[in-house]
Amino acid sequence: MALDIPRTTYSGKIKEITLGKGSKAVTVGGETSYPLYLFEGTMPHLPRIAMEVWDYAPDDWPEAALEPFADVINDPVAWARKCVSNYGAEIICLQLMSIDPNGMSRDADEAAQVVKKVSDALDVPLIVWGTANHDKDVEVLRRVGELCQDKNLIIAPVEEGDYKKIGAIAIAYKHTLIASSPIDINLAKQLNILLGNLGVPDNLLIIDPTVSCIGYGLEYAYSVMERIRMAALTQQDEKLQFPIICNISKEVWKSKEAKLTKEENPEMGDAKKRGILLEAMSATALLLAGADILVMRHPDAIKLVRETITELTSV
Amino acid sequence: MALTGIAIFKLLPKKNCGECGVPTCLAFAMNLAAGKAELSACPYVSEEAKAQLQEASAPPIRIVTIGTGERAFKVGGETVMFRHEKRFENPPGIALLIKDNMDNTEVDARLARFKQLQYERVGLTLRPELIAIKNESGDNGKFVEIINKIKSSSDCGIILMSDNTDNLAAGLQVCAERKPLLYAATNDNLQKIIDLVKKTPAPVVVKGSNLDEVADLTTKLTAAGINDLIIDSGAKEIKRAFEDQIIIRSAALNKKFRPLGFPTIVFPFDMTADPMKEAIYASIFVAKYGGIIVLSDFQGESLFPLLVERLNIYTDPQRPLATTEGIYEIGKPDDKSPVLITSNFSLTYFLVSGYIETSKVSAYLMVKDTEGLSVMTAWAAGKFVADVIAPFVKKSNVWEKVTHRKLIIPGYAAAESGGLEEELPDWQILIGPRDGAHIPAFLKNWKA
Ligand code: SF4
Numbered sequence: 001m002a003l004d005i006p007r008t009t010y011s012g013k014i015k016e017i018t019l020g021k022g023s024k025a026v027t028v029g030g031e032t033s034y035p036l037y038l039f040e041g042t043m044p045h046l047p048r049i050a051m052e053v054w055d056y057a058p059d060d061w062p063e064a065a066l067e068p069f070a071d072v073i074n075d076p077v078a079w080a081r082k083c084v085s086n087y088g089a090e091i092i093c094l095q096l097m098s099i100d101p102n103g104m105s106r107d108a109d110e111a112a113q114v115v116k117k118v119s120d121a122l123d124v125p126l127i128v129w130g131t132a133n134h135d136k137d138v139e140v141l142r143r144v145g146e147l148c149q150d151k152n153l154i155i156a157p158v159e160e161g162d163y164k165k166i167g168a169i170a171i172a173y174k175h176t177l178i179a180s181s182p183i184d185i186n187l188a189k190q191l192n193i194l195l196g197n198l199g200v201p202d203n204l205l206i207i208d209p210t211v212s213c214i215g216y217g218l219e220y221a222y223s224v225m226e227r228i229r230m231a232a233l234t235q236q237d238e239k240l241q242f243p244i245i246c247n248i249s250k251e252v253w254k255s256k257e258a259k260l261t262k263e264e265n266p267e268m269g270d271a272k273k274r275g276i277l278l279e280a281m282s283a284t285a286l287l288l289a290g291a292d293i294l295v296m297r298h299p300d301a302i303k304l305v306r307e308t309i310t311e312l313t314s315v
Numbered sequence: 316m317a318l319t320g321i322a323i324f325k326l327l328p329k330k331n332c333g334e335c336g337v338p339t340c341l342a343f344a345m346n347l348a349a350g351k352a353e354l355s356a357c358p359y360v361s362e363e364a365k366a367q368l369q370e371a372s373a374p375p376i377r378i379v380t381i382g383t384g385e386r387a388f389k390v391g392g393e394t395v396m397f398r399h400e401k402r403f404e405n406p407p408g409i410a411l412l413i414k415d416n417m418d419n420t421e422v423d424a425r426l427a428r429f430k431q432l433q434y435e436r437v438g439l440t441l442r443p444e445l446i447a448i449k450n451e452s453g454d455n456g457k458f459v460e461i462i463n464k465i466k467s468s469s470d471c472g473i474i475l476m477s478d479n480t481d482n483l484a485a486g487l488q489v490c491a492e493r494k495p496l497l498y499a500a501t502n503d504n505l506q507k508i509i510d511l512v513k514k515t516p517a518p519v520v521v522k523g524s525n526l527d528e529v530a531d532l533t534t535k536l537t538a539a540g541i542n543d544l545i546i547d548s549g550a551k552e553i554k555r556a557f558e559d560q561i562i563i564r565s566a567a568l569n570k571k572f573r574p575l576g577f578p579t580i581v582f583p584f585d586m587t588a589d590p591m592k593e594a595i596y597a598s599i600f601v602a603k604y605g606g607i608i609v610l611s612d613f614q615g616e617s618l619f620p621l622l623v624e625r626l627n628i629y630t631d632p633q634r635p636l637a638t639t640e641g642i643y644e645i646g647k648p649d650d651k652s653p654v655l656i657t658s659n660f661s662l663t664y665f666l667v668s669g670y671i672e673t674s675k676v677s678a679y680l681m682v683k684d685t686e687g688l689s690v691m692t693a694w695a696a697g698k699f700v701a702d703v704i705a706p707f708v709k710k711s712n713v714w715e716k717v718t719h720r721k722l723i724i725p726g727y728a729a730a731e732s733g734g735l736e737e738e739l740p741d742w743q744i745l746i747g748p749r750d751g752a753h754i755p756a757f758l759k760n761w762k763a
Contacts, residue, residue, distance in 0.1 A: 003526050003572070006565040039558050060673075102753055214620050215436075217662045219627040222602070223399040230397070254752070256669035257619070267432055269615025277591065278620050281598040285624060288602050304595050311553050 020125025050091035112143035249297035410445035450477035530574035578606030637687035646677030674755035701734025
């Protein structure tokens, strides 16, 4: 019995966005079908993993996450270098955790100097992720934008509350922007329209739908991403035809389940493997929902997901 | 594939006798189409019409039940490709593999893990459903022996796997009353399986080397009157297995292609030898349309994330999970421990309780029923305001649990502190952080 394989009718395509510059620049996007539905369309650029680096030594990471970086944890430059040389990172995501006004509240200039040093030490694309506090992000990211003006950074997050100011920085210094909206397809679209009206060119925009991990609302992010892809690919919604980034590892490793020891809860098994799997499985689910860039932490989780991407896309 | 009222009407006896409860056959047909009547209410409908109507009204993906009684496991019945369109209906079954040539200690350890590895979450118990018993030895007696052992030790759903149809038949005789799933009908043993299941009914896996072959086999089996089928597409690499799952679901839903209108079974361990990778593959099938996922082994570190992912993906998007109203003890609180209050959106509960645990400060967490809304939304909707929080606190027995009178409310409900101090005059209202992540820092400064 010959099966007539059903095929989705697609009318749109995800835009191709190039991150960074030079020989290590990375292009993402370009899909013409639902994520990894390679029997229906093409995926000219494989989804990429950006390795996470913090701008100060984290004090709340579980042992398993800390271990691979123990020797570089106090030095963001060495940390980023290690990610590239030891773990083959193709993109680095520097999380500016130090600037949180409720936390360490490092001042803008000091924070920006750290970004500059990391940026100077790398030839792979660098994502700089702020703290989602509008005033502080504007202050810090403006300094970062200026200091690293010829670097083609990728700056996040840009939200409805600060898009004008951060958008202006990106336009002035030619950085790529990550437009963040709170798990809502309409808000994602609206922010992209606002940024477009402001003059941010289409080739400098990436969507951050705001994601959560397994056990903490994964399903919301999953469905919003599926809807964004559906609108972009089958309903010609041009304002949603952008690559998607998922800043997921931070969410995973701060959860209780990633921190519990085996002694505290024998039913939950080996703590290190559990953390790695929570990260890798959360990332994999987001990959199936449409992630083009996954921000990840543990080298073993990264290896699992990277291999899975290769296996799902092999010919 | 619902029929229209007119199409149904054509199949009715047209006597207009009214015995079905409505005056005319047409009215009855309209009610049937709307799902407001049962065909059995008409005593005169012909057998042939009955068969046609049943066929037409059958769900596009058949619901198959394995096992009986309380732990009967139901799979299939899906109606959408994307969960936001409606919801996913029946979560995939997670099965543990046990081979009949494993030694006794190993089998016992596996059975123990099958029982122990379960988890409480949002008032639900997350646990695996099935054990797949494989006749690896090829020996009839060994197969029967291990089936008996597992049968008496667990009320789980059972999958019987053997390449030898006689052994499968012997296995089925031992546990027929448990309604096990038989693995598998293939091109080579089709007639034997038909004869076996005709005699002793049981659901059957259909295994082909590709989807065309599967469709052929299911067509032959349904023609023989065997309808409780599950599909193994035979894929041995993740890429093809992933694509097969999508094509099967889409053919059934979008093309109404009956021969593939059945749930599936997958074996990630056939696609990789690495247990970590196996877990990742299993997680792919949880999201993308697996019906039964058989795992080579169970370990807490992989089973737990998998079961929670399944819970997440199969949550009804229209009805977020809510936590039951009440007072929850985090850690080992005593009469000096802090009391916090929050809404009953399950995510809120998880985050807040998780952060309290991280703080290592034992506490009482009061969860107010806000109809599953988060603090911010509930507050805006008037469901988490002084007028409803105060009576909840008064009626609770938190009075007896602590000697102090300090209540920590979420930062997002800060505007309620005045109202609460008025309505709970004995209590001092403390405003907690807006972001749960700051709870540990907040609790560090706690003094009763
Ligand atoms: S009982 Fe049957 S025949 Fe009589 S009116 Fe109803 S549908 Fe028609």
